[in-house]
Amino acid sequence: MATLTVDQRRARDRASTWKDIKRNRWAYLFISPFYLLYAVFGMFPLIYGLWLSLHVWDGISPMRWVAVENYTRLLVDDIWWQAIGNTIWLFIGATTPQLVLALILAFIINSTYIRGKEFFRAAYFMPIVASAVAVSLIFTSLFGERYGMINFGLSFFGVDPINWLGSRQWLKPSIALVTVWQWTGYTMIIFLAGLQSINPELYEAAKVDGATTKDVFRHITLPLMRPVILFQVVLAIIGAMQTFDIPVMLAGGTQSSAPGGTGRAGLVSMVLIYWTAFKYTQFGYAAAMAFILFVLIVIFSLGYNSWQGGNPTD
Helix, strand or coil: CCCCCHHHHHHHHHHHHHHHHHHCHHHHHHHHHHHHHHHHHHHHHHHHHHHHCCEECCCCCCCEECCCHHHHHHHCCHHHHHHHHHHHHHHHHHHHHHHHHHHHHHHHHCCCCCCCHHHHHHHHHHHHHCCHHHHHHHHHHHCCCCCCHHHHHHHCCCCCCCCCCCCHHHHHHHHHHHHHHHHHHHHHHHHHHHHHCCCHHHHHHHHHCCCCHHHHHHHHHHHHHHHHHHHHHHHHHHHHHCCCHHHHHHCCCCCCCCCCCHHHCCCCHHHHHHHHHHHCCCHHHHHHHHHHHHHHHHHHHHHHHHHHHHCCCC
């Protein structure tokens, strides 16, 4: 058999590709609406946003090319780094307890000793169905310093009224508490689905060998749940870095004169991007913030993924 040259192989591959396209042309035609919509509402805004981040634009005047000036400005912007710090704090302070609590609840509900599992699944999942804005408004009332139900309950234990939403010390814990309340049920459902996919025969074999509940959880449940936990943690990283509605509502709303509340304690990255673009009309600078946030999300997600890949569960 004669050996083909590089050009001949490329020509053969192109001919084979076009042949496959012609043979599957109807399949490509039926899936084309998705790619057209993605190109218009996904790729174009992404490319335009990158182009916009290299300009100064107030939304009315002509764009002015500044190259990477917006990005270098971010490096010395104290407010931007404070927003990033608040975002990371909320990820650690809200997401970590949420994941731990969701895993515990899923493990309890999945046990054979619990009755009415359907009720508990629905009850814990219900907060995620509610609008984040409605949830924030309800908790704004509950966190009220003078007439809030939380301070009213604490008064029975001799605790003085706490200015939950008006103090720099308590604003971030308040946002974290609302986030945990709303998202724990959703995370629990994901973990519960992972637990129910584990073969029950593994648990029965472990009990026959005399394994305790702790040993079963450590050596069977956690290793088999690792892909589900990894998936949910990555989703939590993406969601936490993009959180907007709960912080902006608890910190005074979009009409507040002080973004992020007292001392900018509730100023997260997405809130700052919103204020920079639609309040200060610095669209190019806001676009640069958005792309830096995208890079940070990728770094955190890949970093956690690599860390988990390099440290297998015992």
